[in-house]
Amino acid sequence: MKASQFFISTLKEAPSDAEVVSHKLMMRAGFIKRLGAGIYNYMPMGLRVIRKVEAIVREEMNRAGGVELLMPVVQPAELWQETGRFDKMGPELMRVKDRHDRDFIIQPTSEEVVTDIARQELRSYKQLPKNFYHIQTKFRDERRPRFGIMRGREFTMKDAYSFDRDAAGAAKTYEAMFAAYKRIFDRFGLEYRAVAADTGAIGGDLSHEFQVIAETGEDAIVYCPTSDYAANIELAEAVSLLAERAPAAQALVNTPTPGKATCADVAQLLGLPLSRTIKSLVLATDELDEAGDIVKSTVWLLLLRGDHSMNEIKVGKIEGLKAGFRFATLAEIEDHFGSKPGYLGPIGLKKPVKVVADRTVVNMSDWVCGANLEDFHYTGVNWGRDLPEPDLVADIRNVVEGDPSPDGQGVLAIQRGIEVGHIFYLGTKYSKVMNATFLDENGKPAFMEMGCYGIGVTRIVGAAIEQNHDARGIVWPDALAPFTVVICPIGYDRSADVKAAADALHDELQAAGIDVMLDDRGERPGAMFADWELIGVPHRVVISDRGLKEGKVEYQGRRDEAATSMAACGIAAELKGRLRG
């Protein structure tokens, strides 16, 4: 490809609405162009990267037995009403009416449609397992689209849906998809982690996220450097940091802590480590009558070590809190504790409260907590002696760096990541509600066991840049680069030698199937190099008269500090060797 036959558009400055580095660089390098909030034109340079992502995904999905089809963007509401998602989903589900006033949605995913296909087409156990996927435009009407195409409204996703005879088959399919995803991300050339994940609203029993490692990632990924353990912090198990409870050594003392309303302030005042304090979080749950009015509320006290933070996902799994919870109101707090926040604790409650202690908290001795009296804290508190054992002990905190790994194989570390893939074992969640059955060997109908497997095609482009960039621009891994090699001739229009050498190298690399770009725009060298560094092409060859006189060209990898002089006659073979290897 020659630049004059392509479209290159770079900017010195990123638009002011670009918050993150990938968005800024994609705008500056001319990969995308904003059409509306969260809606982008994929410009020629950006589309090439998207196509590379798609091609790798497609190849590995096919290799793993996936069968590609294409389900529509605009889908009739009926199927979505059948699963209840038409009503349950919020405004992120884009609803639209046709000329006959019939309801449709613009697909955010395709569970309903694919399950409808499966219940009609997959009638016998002989047809199972089957794994259908498509790579299609999706729409989610995000309340606040941001980060360019990392959280856009219109985006491209690969979504696959598997149908198995039974849970054992579904588990095998899940494992095969897990392996396929690893191959996909390996081929991308990105640093990533597959982490155990919460199954969230989509339900099901088993789930992994594929996270591209990036400091700017929104997710915290917990992993154990000395074992295979890896999980999203939402899910990562926090074990007790105290194997057993030490005997009480201190007396209970109501200690003045004037104006010290946080654990950190109290610890500092008392000259104690923060890990000796306990923080009190007050939640509430409501029972509703049929009309939706509150008939009864329950107040919950969650106790965490002062240096730990609550994990809402874990709290939401506690019996009694599963159906939803809220923070207690000030009135509820004063009513139950007789004090305002900042000085709360589990001793001397005015009204009954459900006390949930974190696994570490329950083994602490001689600890500090609020005295339910403004400007006072208890010190030397001990379970059993000073207050009853907690109603419930549970893992309710986020792990922190240095925590023991739950597999007992070392200590945990934490990285930031961007979720770009997610695989779920769905079980019969959709097949039951949509009556997707097949006939088994005995002619009996059984529900299909399903899994679903997503990859955010356009999001990967953003995530790859978040991970791979420097002050000059993007640094593509070979597999995702819009062009793998750029040839920068100095004086293409002036020197017949330069033109001949550049054209010959271009033609030879292109014939070898390498995505090569010859910059024939006639830009000055500085501007030309800056463009291609911004765009992030991984391999650059500069051809000049001066070099050719000595039989040399200059090669520079995008991460190299400086160019290397190489024999002009050997450069094609050298690049072909490297890029095919």
Next chain:
Amino acid sequence: MKASQFFISTLKEAPSDAEVVSHKLMMRAGFIKRLGAGIYNYMPMGLRVIRKVEAIVREEMNRAGGVELLMPVVQPAELWQETGRFDKMGPELMRVKDRHDRDFIIQPTSEEVVTDIARQELRSYKQLPKNFYHIQTKFRDERRPRFGIMRGREFTMKDAYSFDRDAAGAAKTYEAMFAAYKRIFDRFGLEYRAVAADTGAIGGDLSHEFQVIAETGEDAIVYCPTSDYAANIELAEAVSLLAERAPAAQALVNTPTPGKATCADVAQLLGLPLSRTIKSLVLATDELDEAGDIVKSTVWLLLLRGDHSMNEIKVGKIEGLKAGFRFATLAEIEDHFGSKPGYLGPIGLKKPVKVVADRTVVNMSDWVCGANLEDFHYTGVNWGRDLPEPDLVADIRNVVEGDPSPDGQGVLAIQRGIEVGHIFYLGTKYSKVMNATFLDENGKPAFMEMGCYGIGVTRIVGAAIEQNHDARGIVWPDALAPFTVVICPIGYDRSADVKAAADALHDELQAAGIDVMLDDRGERPGAMFADWELIGVPHRVVISDRGLKEGKVEYQGRRDEAATSMAACGIAAELKGRLRG
């Protein structure tokens, strides 16, 4: 590819709502699956054909200098309001509101968005010409979707938009796209014609349709077998069939024609050829005031030879009728002609009427027309002698087979066709209204000259089938077939020899880049052959123990009457030779 790793689903009967053969066969062969009115899942077999169409289109567009990008499916209404199409277009434009109640549309085409890109990105004459294209999902909310994916609501289209400095440049681009389209349709292996076409609502000055020839086509294509002339019947020029007017030979006679209200009946009654009669069509135009009320109506009488039919497109180009016309009401007819329809003519009008004669009509002598009196016609009518010359002479009829070609190179023939491609020279229609200018060499802004170029990717699949099918199913040209070769082993699971031979042939063809399918489903031969004939795979190889004993396999082309016995050891080379050639 082996059948067990793919998804094959054939039906004995087509669903009752399938009206045309391509729709029936696509449903029966499992290419598509209906999701809603005019909305289809593209099943794995069908998607393979779509991808082949896309690949050919993409290669030839790139070769012709097109640059691929991707514009969104969901587009903000603002740009569509800028051109006025948001309000002007009917309900076929799918409108949708987002969570903030902002207006969007689901794109039927992308003139607005691409012109918006061009006016921002193409600022200098140095950047022109540029031809952007995308292959993207489109939506048109058709009042009556039908014919499967030939006239669906959601469909895939390749639409390209070119930007040139001036009309001369735009004409060159148009020619290059015309040539690219010819290469594309040649590569498809379909019988087609490029025909001059009316520019219709999209406007502009020059337009060609690419029509796939099929008896079931909705369009009539006029062409001259002995020259290059070809046009849609909407546009095809009808020359006068009479070089000059012969002198009057008969007297004007008011002749009783009781109950004979059509030209055919009158001609039969009088023993005259139909070509001696003239039919009268009465139209009306209205002048409206600012409130939209009719202030004045004009009645028009169009005269056509009895065996000719009116061409509405041509009539709509006549000065005075351009702004729109309607058929006259019965009251208007009786008011102006003093007779009811069936006996109307240009002689003895009660009120002034604009008379438009077809080019042939004006040179007729001694003709027959209605007498404006029930049950009477005039015979022996002659211009000048019996009535004044017409107010206007114009080409207002459809050509018929045997008419002289307007290029003077022979006579016209007519075929039916399905429009699958359409190229337009748009001029500055969009660039002016959207102020898409560039700076020329003198630094002066000028409007870009545009063209647009569409190919109905999914429609081509239907059109190809309309053209290529027989009683057993689809007959794909090699280039579009979902699989080029199918290997049908007899006893794949029972015979190690058959399995080994089938696997080896499969692997060798696949390694050669040929799309080969090995049917390992274990179906009976009859059912297996019927499936692949329905699906339309062009080349079939049957491998059986009986054949292998003699070193033979059976080859049958999809159009062949019978199978040919071929050496088993030579079949791979034979197929590779044929399919690469």
